[in-house]
Amino acid sequence: MKERLVLVGNGMAGVRTLEELLKYDPEHYEITVFGAEPHPNYNRIMLSPVLAGEKTIDDIILNSREWYAENGITLHTGDAVVAIDRAARKLKAESGLEVEYDRLLLATGSNPFIIPVPGADKTGVLGFRDIADVDKMLEAAKQYKKAVVIGGGLLGLEAANGLMKNGMDVTIVHLMDILMERQLDHPAAEMLKASLEARGMKFLMQASTAEIVGADRVSGVKFADGSEVEADLVVMAVGIQPNIELAQQAGIHCERGIVVNDTMQTFDPRVYAVGECVQHRGVCYGLVAPLFEQGKVAANHLARIGIARYEGSVTSTKLKVTGIDLFSAGEFNEQEGDETLVLQDPAQGVYKKLVIRDNRIKGAVMYGDTMDGTWYFQLLREGTDIADFRSTILFGQHDVGDAGHGDTARVLSLSDDAEICGCNGVCKGEIVDAIQTKGLFTLDDVKAHTKAASSCGSCAGLVEALLANTVGEGYDAAPSKKAICACTEHSHEDIIKAIKEHELKDMRTVFDFLAWKTPDGCATCRPALNYYLLANWPADYQDDMQSRFINERAHGNIQKDGTYSVVPRMFGGLCTPSDLRAIADVVERYDVPEMKVTGGQRIDLFGIKKQDLPTVWKDLSDAGFVSGHAYGKAMRTVKTCAGKTWCRFGTQNSTGLGVKLEELTWGSWMPHKFKLAVSGCPRNCAEATIKDFGVVCVDSGYELHIGGNGGIKVRVTDLLCKVDTEEDVLEYCGAFTQLYREEAHYLERTAPWVERVSLGYIKSRILDDEAGRKALYERFKFGQKFSQIDPWKQRAEGAEAHEFMPLEVVSQ
Amino acid sequence: MSNWTEITPLDQIPQLGSRVITTDTMEIAVFRTAADEVFAVKNACPHKAGPLSEGIVHGNAVTCPLHNWKIDLSSGEALGPDEGCTNTFPAKVDGGIVYVDLKNSSRAC
Ligand code: SRM
Ligand SMILES: Cc1cc2nc3c(=O)[nH]c(=O)nc-3n(C[C@H](O)[C@H](O)[C@H](O)COP(=O)(O)OP(=O)(O)OC[C@H]3O[C@@H](n4cnc5c(N)ncnc54)[C@H](O)[C@@H]3O)c2cc1C
Ligand code: SF4
Numbered sequence: 001m002k003e004r005l006v007l008v009g010n011g012m013a014g015v016r017t018l019e020e021l022l023k024y025d026p027e028h029y030e031i032t033v034f035g036a037e038p039h040p041n042y043n044r045i046m047l048s049p050v051l052a053g054e055k056t057i058d059d060i061i062l063n064s065r066e067w068y069a070e071n072g073i074t075l076h077t078g079d080a081v082v083a084i085d086r087a088a089r090k091l092k093a094e095s096g097l098e099v100e101y102d103r104l105l106l107a108t109g110s111n112p113f114i115i116p117v118p119g120a121d122k123t124g125v126l127g128f129r130d131i132a133d134v135d136k137m138l139e140a141a142k143q144y145k146k147a148v149v150i151g152g153g154l155l156g157l158e159a160a161n162g163l164m165k166n167g168m169d170v171t172i173v174h175l176m177d178i179l180m181e182r183q184l185d186h187p188a189a190e191m192l193k194a195s196l197e198a199r200g201m202k203f204l205m206q207a208s209t210a211e212i213v214g215a216d217r218v219s220g221v222k223f224a225d226g227s228e229v230e231a232d233l234v235v236m237a238v239g240i241q242p243n244i245e246l247a248q249q250a251g252i253h254c255e256r257g258i259v260v261n262d263t264m265q266t267f268d269p270r271v272y273a274v275g276e277c278v279q280h281r282g283v284c285y286g287l288v289a290p291l292f293e294q295g296k297v298a299a300n301h302l303a304r305i306g307i308a309r310y311e312g313s314v315t316s317t318k319l320k321v322t323g324i325d326l327f328s329a330g331e332f333n334e335q336e337g338d339e340t341l342v343l344q345d346p347a348q349g350v351y352k353k354l355v356i357r358d359n360r361i362k363g364a365v366m367y368g369d370t371m372d373g374t375w376y377f378q379l380l381r382e383g384t385d386i387a388d389f390r391s392t393i394l395f396g397q398h399d400v401g402d403a404g405h406g407d408t409a410r411v412l413s414l415s416d417d418a419e420i421c422g423c424n425g426v427c428k429g430e431i432v433d434a435i436q437t438k439g440l441f442t443l444d445d446v447k448a449h450t451k452a453a454s455s456c457g458s459c460a461g462l463v464e465a466l467l468a469n470t471v472g473e474g475y476d477a478a479p480s481k482k483a484i485c486a487c488t489e490h491s492h493e494d495i496i497k498a499i500k501e502h503e504l505k506d507m508r509t510v511f512d513f514l515a516w517k518t519p520d521g522c523a524t525c526r527p528a529l530n531y532y533l534l535a536n537w538p539a540d541y542q543d544d545m546q547s548r549f550i551n552e553r554a555h556g557n558i559q560k561d562g563t564y565s566v567v568p569r570m571f572g573g574l575c576t577p578s579d580l581r582a583i584a585d586v587v588e589r590y591d592v593p594e595m596k597v598t599g600g601q602r603i604d605l606f607g608i609k610k611q612d613l614p615t616v617w618k619d620l621s622d623a624g625f626v627s628g629h630a631y632g633k634a635m636r637t638v639k640t641c642a643g644k645t646w647c648r649f650g651t652q653n654s655t656g657l658g659v660k661l662e663e664l665t666w667g668s669w670m671p672h673k674f675k676l677a678v679s680g681c682p683r684n685c686a687e688a689t690i691k692d693f694g695v696v697c698v699d700s701g702y703e704l705h706i707g708g709n710g711g712i713k714v715r716v717t718d719l720l721c722k723v724d725t726e727e728d729v730l731e732y733c734g735a736f737t738q739l740y741r742e743e744a745h746y747l748e749r750t751a752p753w754v755e756r757v758s759l760g761y762i763k764s765r766i767l768d769d770e771a772g773r774k775a776l777y778e779r780f781k782f783g784q785k786f787s788q789i790d791p792w793k794q795r796a797e798g799a800e801a802h803e804f805m806p807l808e809v810v811s812q
Numbered sequence: 813m814s815n816w817t818e819i820t821p822l823d824q825i826p827q828l829g830s831r832v833i834t835t836d837t838m839e840i841a842v843f844r845t846a847a848d849e850v851f852a853v854k855n856a857c858p859h860k861a862g863p864l865s866e867g868i869v870h871g872n873a874v875t876c877p878l879h880n881w882k883i884d885l886s887s888g889e890a891l892g893p894d895e896g897c898t899n900t901f902p903a904k905v906d907g908g909i910v911y912v913d914l915k916n917s918s919r920a921c
């Protein structure tokens with residue numbers, strides 16, 4: 001018989017946990033859900049737009065009743081659980097229904113805090129929490145004129161905005177001297193207040209409510225100083241209280257919320273709890289992003305995988321009032337010893353403040369221009385050292401490089417038919433529609449459902465901006481620790497470390513050691529593991545062809561019609577008449593449909609049939625060519641310019657040095673593609689300053705540049721150092737390459753890697769530590785012994801023949 | 813009624829790999845999983861006819877090499893949010909030899 005799981009609280013955190021659980025293990029439990037509200041699970045954070053008339057209730061349903069039925073979940077709506085008997089493992093609902101459980105999940109959310117002043121129970125005094133509250137407000141707006149909202153926080157302002165949109169005259173009463181004091185500092189709060197006043201909202205600041213006056217229905221609010229305002233409707237939005245009544249009554253340990261440990265278990269090991277009702281490491285959360293993280297962890301344990309831990313969250317906030325851009329995250333009020341970076345432009349209505357400690361962002365407040373909010377938030381959560389771009393950070397990420405799409409803020413003002421994803425032709429309207437109708441919260445969800453951002457990824461920032469704007473900050477930004485794929489909980493970092501420290505030398509051992517959830521991984525993790533194993537154990541690991549993408553397996557680029565392209569290596573771009581003749585012969589011999597000079601200074605042959613590959617390679621290999629690895633996450637090309645031999649400006653032999661660098665590095669497998677260039681003088685005709693490793697020759701030596709990228713997101717290199725001799729160039733190049741090979745994440749090019757680990761770190765490893773540099777260089781050369789074997793020659797000689805030979809033709 | 817055609821010894825197909833057979837009308841990819849199960853699937857992805865034989869095999873599924881759709885090898889259906897399916901053919905291993913029934917394609921698609 002299946003184990004029985006009962007969920008109390010049919011809200012956002014609880015149902016999200018069930019969704020995660022069904023992904024892990026749809027069969028293990030017989031699931032029953034009790035919800036006090038008469039509705040299936042809906043998106044509570046969208047109540048504000050519903051109140052403002054921008055959405056309807058139907059738009060915000062997340063899980064329809066059919067969803068529960070399809071997943072075999074018994075749902076009782078409009079039936080609150082009133083008692084839990086933990087000894088008998090049984091609970092009782094209002095309707096009298098009794099249900100037994102093996103595991104219990106509490107997700108009872110919270111209740112709006114109603115200030116206990118005389119008159120607080122009069123008709124027309126409401127909280128702002130659920131559909132019923134919104135219905136009552138909309139009803140009141142039809143008959144009455146004057147509304148008072150008590151509480152100038154996030155919720156209060158959204159309520160006030162909604163009531164105003166419904167034609168009411170709204171006054172906001174706030175105890176503090178600034179609005180949203182939990183999210184904003186003084187200047188930002190003042191700017192917010194000014195723009196809300198310009199829309200017609202009225203404010204009573206530092207006003208302490210003493211009494212609600214009226215007969216049956218409220219007619220006004222009286223304050224401690226004796227003054228009074230008229231009101232036909234009072235909305236109390238002064239805070240929330242974790243809803244712990246049921247848990248307390250059942251004798252489960254509670255403080256402010258239901259106390260849970262890092263696995264989301266309460267003091268009764270059969271009982272888990274998630275959401276706003278929970279207190280974790282002393283903190284109760286009131287935003288959905290942390291609750292979803294909790295849900296993931298609880299599901300992991302309910303599914304008996306038992307490895308996830310919840311370690312707390314940093315949250316960020318955004319106000320969902322159309323036309324007002326506001327963002328805040330972390331510790332935005334500086335403490336002693338902190339530094340602040342401030343940009344203030346009152347004329348444009350822009351204010352940005354970053355709180356910095358030890359060159360790391362601790363908090364951010366932005367008003368008017370929140371385009372870089374998600375970027376700052378990411379830097380904050382990842383604890384990135386910002387020393388390298390501190391002087392420009394306030395100007396935003398586009399200053400560091402952007403995808404040519406323009407800024408993310410502008411995306412919000414685009415029309416619905418504006419194309420967001422250029423690779424897959426997905427428009428803004430389709431994305432927003434999918435987010436709303438399918439209830440998507442993460443970038444991964446949007447990728448899967450719309451294909452936007454799933455190819456080259458350059459529009460991911462735009463999609464995130466749409467997500468953030470459509471679902472508020474409720475969207476799951478990439479979690480601070482990200483699993484490499486759905487087959488495991490582990491991040492790239494964890495995996496690299498385990499492979500090194502525990503000397504894991506084949507894939508099966510990695511799967512077992514790290515408790516992989518799938519029998520043989522997937523198309524995301526297997527290539528990554530194959531690379532990590534190869535990079536760490538070049539002498540021991542047997543390269544696994546079935547874990548390589550077809551391009552690397554067939555040593556050619558697969559084309560849209562299933563044929564392949566072939567690019568022979570031309571060291572440093574140099575070639576001879578006989579080289580060119582040999583290539584021309586191959587083109588004629590095999591009827592190659594098209595040839596072209598590539599952007600990497602060599603020649604591409606397109607449209608070669610798979611079964612012809614081995615013979616094409618044999619002919620090229622007989623003429624002295626090796627594979628150009630134009631298909632691989634590997635060292636690609638070394639671009640060179642004319643240099644000292646011919647050019648009137650040349651300072652060094654850039655072509656010769658390019659050939660030496662290519663001889664050193666060819667064949668090397670990398671986390672991502674890796675390109676080099678050598679320019680003979682600062683005119684830089686070989687474009688060395690947008691390469692992964694670039695050399696610019698000068699009269700007195702060689703400037704070494706790293707971390708450039710000319711692709712999706714152009715990034716100019718950082719100057720690593722200047723060296724005197726060609727031998728030094730080779731040594732520094734080998735050492736830098738090896739550091740990247742050992743430490744970068746699979747599919748992370750040098751540009752994002754350098755930004756992630758910081759230039760300072762790379763300098764400390766390559767410049768400051770001479771012995772370390774030499775050791776890296778030695779390890780690089782050691783690995784090259786195993787990789788500088790021409791894969792084309794091997795295959796021309798018969799290796800992996802099955803890859804290229806179709807089985808015989810049969811009759812159907 | 814089944815019409816088993818003898819295809820190849822099992823060891824001619826790499827584990828987590830495939831080989832292609834060409835019939836009068838189409839290419840069929842014959843996959844071998846880690847557990848030595850075999851599946852025969854029309855070698856055309858439901859998305860844009862990508863060659864599924866060139867994909868990475870995991871569990872009982874293959875990821876198409878062109879745009880990463882995942883196709884269930886036993887049903888020929890796209891997994892996850894993608895929708896579409898490709899024909900499958902009964903396949904079995906008997907005495908170390910792979911057989912495919914080329915006459916009884918699933919008509920689901
Ligand atoms: C053949 C070539 C275009 C040409 O005819 O010139 C080419 C062709 C492809 N490029 Fe490129 N790139 C070529 C030079 C470049 C350059 C220019 C350069 O190297 O100087 C760039 C920008 C420089 C850079 O990488 O920083 C370039 C940036 C990209 C990118 C974006 C990389 C990035 O980090 O942003 C991709 C996508 C990727 O790697 O994920 C890409 C991906 C591709 C792929 C492999 C697409 C694919 O996955 O199938 C194309 C294969 C075509 C085919 O079927 O053979 N190609 N690609 C060039 C081969 C150079 C060579 O000799 O090996
Ligand atoms: C108007 C509004 C706007 C918001 N905007 C944002 C935003 O922009 N961004 C953001 O991150 N967060 C926002 N929030 C907060 C967010 O909605 C909550 O953090 C989230 O819904 C909490 O999820 P939960 O599952 O813990 O609680 P809930 O979603 O409240 O679910 C709890 C459910 O349990 C039910 N329940 C309680 N007791 C029982 C019982 N004994 N038996 C049966 N059922 C019971 C309740 O009726 C309720 O339906 C907003 C909230 C509101 C009200
Ligand atoms: S060759 Fe490069 S730029 Fe051209 S279509 Fe292919 S990936 Fe895009």
Ligand code: FES
Nearest residue numbers: 857859860862876
């Ligand atoms: S053709 Fe298979 S995913 Fe596009």
